[in-house]
Amino acid sequence: xxxxKDDRRVKYTKMVLKESFIKLLSHKDISQITIKEICEDADIxxxxxxxxxxxxxxxxxxxxxxxxxNVSVYIEEYTRNEAxxxxxxxxxxIFVYLKQNAQLCRLFLGERGDMEFQKRIMTFIxxxxxxxxxxxxxxxxxxxxxxxxxxxxxxxGAIQKWLDDGMKKSPRFMSEMLxxxxxxxxEVFVK
Numbered sequence: 001x002x003x004x005k006d007d008r009r010v011k012y013t014k015m016v017l018k019e020s021f022i023k024l025l026s027h028k029d030i031s032q033i034t035i036k037e038i039c040e041d042a043d044i045x046x047x048x049x050x051x052x053x054x055x056x057x058x059x060x061x062x063x064x065x066x067x068x069x070n071v072s073v074y075i076e077e078y079t080r081n082e083a084x085x086x087x088x089x090x091x092x093x094i095f096v097y098l099k100q101n102a103q104l105c106r107l108f109l110g111e112r113g114d115m116e117f118q119k120r121i122m123t124f125i126x127x128x129x130x131x132x133x134x135x136x137x138x139x140x141x142x143x144x145x146x147x148x149x150x151x152x153x154x155x156x157g158a159i160q161k162w163l164d165d166g167m168k169k170s171p172r173f174m175s176e177m178l179x180x181x182x183x184x185x186x187e188v189f190v191k
Contacts, residue, residue, distance in 0.1 A: 014052060016042040021059050025107050030056055064117045067104060068124075070097065075125055087179045088172075095171030098159065106163045109156070122152050151182045 020041035024033045033056050039046050053059040074097060078090045098105045108117050126148055133144045155178055162174055 013044060013048060018063055030060060064108060067108060072124055075128060088175050091175035091179055092171045095174045099167050099171055110160055125152055
């Protein structure tokens, strides 16, 4: 017997449900989306939907988890710098991923996005970078937390603007800009 993971039909079903949900979410708030609408758009019956998800919020959480896992790979790579790339190249990889998944990123990272999801990403980045910021720049933990809060909200705002503007600037331009802006902040506090 095939496992669910290996079953192509299950993968297809989840894919069309996800696509239908994302399409609906781009026009409506999640509280206004019904299972019936998702199923009709996906051409899947409700029993099949409930075989995989408990409700539209469960589907959204699973999509967010997938997005988080994919973004966290780049953040981990940035933190460890295993590829020995410069920071601009590493941040550029994140922007390339965001561009490739623009519709999804607009929904979850945009102004109407799920704030809990955004906090989850911000907390993950904090946990990966706060010690490095304190050690490398010689600032106190309290100062590092202010620098981090300013930097991460600014970066998120720049990403939202970039997505909202149709990603007219290249991933390279965006990464160079954010690395320059973020890189100069700790120097303000080091005496």
